[in-house]
Amino acid sequence: xxxxxxxxxxxxxxxxxxxxxxxxxxxxxxxxxxxxxxxxxxxxxxxxxxxxxxxxxxxxxxxxxxxxxxxxxxxx
Numbered sequence: 001x002x003x004x005x006x007x008x009x010x011x012x013x014x015x016x017x018x019x020x021x022x023x024x025x026x027x028x029x030x031x032x033x034x035x036x037x038x039x040x041x042x043x044x045x046x047x048x049x050x051x052x053x054x055x056x057x058x059x060x061x062x063x064x065x066x067x068x069x070x071x072x073x074x075x076x
Contacts, residue, residue, distance in 0.1 A: 029055075 033048055040048065 029052075033052060037045060037048060
């Protein structure tokens with residue numbers, strides 16, 4: 001996801017376009033997870049849970065770091 005935002009900042013893609021792309025990616029990941037979950041055994045379900053949790057955690061950490069970096073640039 002970070003590549004989408006970095007590319008958007010350089011090419012002038014609007015915020016709405018970024019949000020639509022990210023939403024589309026989340027729909028694909030969620031659909032795959034639900035489809036895979038229905039036939040999975042317990043260990044696969046655990047792996048899927050950690051994958052989705054890890055993806056959300058690291059994305060949150062990335063954007064928190066990005067926001068803090070922007071705040072530090074604005075402060076004199």
